[in-house]
Amino acid sequence: MFEQKKLICFDLDGTLIDSVGVWNQVDAALIEQLSVKKVDLFQIQAERDQSLKHYKTYADPYLQYCAYLKEKYEMLLSPEQIKQQRYEISHYFLDQVIDLKPTVAEFLYALKQQGFILALTTTTSINNVNRYRKNNVKINQKMNIDELFSLVLTREDVENIKPHPEMYLKAMQHFELNRSECLIFEDSLIGVEAAVNAGIDVVAVYDQYSQHELEQIKQKAQFYVEDYAQLLSDF
Incomplete structure (x- = not known):
């Protein structure tokens, strides 16, 4: 080897x-805050992986992922605002959990x-x-x-x-x-x-x-x- x-x-x-599981929790918390819909943690991961692969040639695949979340989960915020909120939610997990x-x-x-x-x-x-x-x-x-x-x-x-x-x-x-x-x-x-x-x-x-x-x-x-x-x- x-x-x-x-x-x-x-x-x-x-x-x-x-x-990886932590990012599932971040996205679950994001959806819970911005949408009335509920989602399974493994479903979130599959959606994120599929979205990032689909948008891999874009300048900001994660912004496109947030646009996907906005449409799928009927969020009122803009993709830019959703991305910012996702990042803010992640701070605790990045610093204390991972x-x-x-x-x-x-x-x-x-x-x-x-x-x-x-x-x-x-x-x-x-x-x-x-x-x-x-x-x-x-x-x-x-x-x-x-x-x-x-x-x-x-x-x-x-x-x-x-x-x-x-x-x-x-x-x-x-x-x-x-x-x-x-x-x-x-x-x-x-x-x-x-x-x-x-x-x-x-x-x-x-x-x-x-x-x-x-x-x-x-x-x-x-x-x-x-x-x-x-x-x-x-x-």
Whole structure:
């Protein structure tokens, strides 16, 4: 898995941090505040994933997602206002609830000690990443993002979000490496597809919120692990 690799790229939500379910809670709270309609948490996730994939070529896919929510759930606010309220609701979850997945910090520091270059490659916003950097006590007690990652790319750094390969190609080119020298860790089908589209080997990491697409993920990824404890023994 790691032989001849120099750069290891990590997705964030669902891969390093246990956050996908939290975003379901954020969207549920948003809908509850702005609509009389109720929705299932897994339905929210499916709608969000489908919407972001559909609008991946737009300048702001998340604004389009909020426009979708406005129409579907008959919200009175504008898409811009809905997006702002969603972000405000998320602050508590980003700062107080979200945590690293088990043994993530130990695994990342082991990789760093072995001389691998680490990159954070996420379609979340730079604002969210900065909240994790500055405000999230759970994460900062275990690891320092800037100490571990030599490069951080967020959705603002690319024109095309996953499953487009732009983010991974940009990381590879930044360090002037070729595909065979890179390895990607992802949890979702969209993320795995981005790695496949980039022509780079990908390790799929289990996340309960990707259970519905697990068989497709396993078929497309070169490697699959249930958790990072499986890999720590290699170091």
